[in-house]
Amino acid sequence: MKAEIKKILVVDDEKDLVELLEWNLRRKGYQVMVAYDGEGAISMAKENVPDLILLDFMLPGIDGMNVLSQLHKHDMTRNVPIVMITARRESALIFEAIKRGATDVMHKPFSVKELMCWVERWLSAVGLGPVNRHALRPTLPLSYVMAVKPS
Numbered sequence: 001m002k003a004e005i006k007k008i009l010v011v012d013d014e015k016d017l018v019e020l021l022e023w024n025l026r027r028k029g030y031q032v033m034v035a036y037d038g039e040g041a042i043s044m045a046k047e048n049v050p051d052l053i054l055l056d057f058m059l060p061g062i063d064g065m066n067v068l069s070q071l072h073k074h075d076m077t078r079n080v081p082i083v084m085i086t087a088r089r090e091s092a093l094i095f096e097a098i099k100r101g102a103t104d105v106m107h108k109p110f111s112v113k114e115l116m117c118w119v120e121r122w123l124s125a126v127g128l129g130p131v132n133r134h135a136l137r138p139t140l141p142l143s144y145v146m147a148v149k150p151s
Contacts, residue, residue: 007031011041012056038062057086072101
């Protein structure tokens with residue numbers, strides 16, 4: 001029996017990064033869909049529901065955070081793991097993404113090798129539901145956790 005090819009939607013306005021991710025993901029056997037803005041991401045995800053979405057925070061038009069919110073409101077895309085990609089490191093932004101349903105946050109720059117390992121892990125979460133998906137990886141870097149002192 002042939003395994004189903006997993007679909008990944010890559011959403012970023014940095015064309016070089018998108019091409020790099022697309023090439024590496026295809027090389028690993030994934031079907032890759034690409035959008036360069038928020039409106040395209042929402043449309044593409046609803047038309048052809050992916051197994052995983054890699055979504056940049058900063059996008060032209062509708063930003064990544066609003067794309068995340070809209071996709072989590074839609075029945076067909078509600079349970080798709082969405083990994084936010086960002087160069088920003090503010091903890092408030094990360095907390096907001098998790099609150100809105102992001103599965104994880106990946107910080108730029110990142111190694112493609114590391115991302116490919118995490119893609120496999122995130123795809124293994126498909127079907128677990130939003131609460132169990134969050135248990136895959138502590139999203140906050142240790143520096144954030146260490147900054148919060150227990151009372």
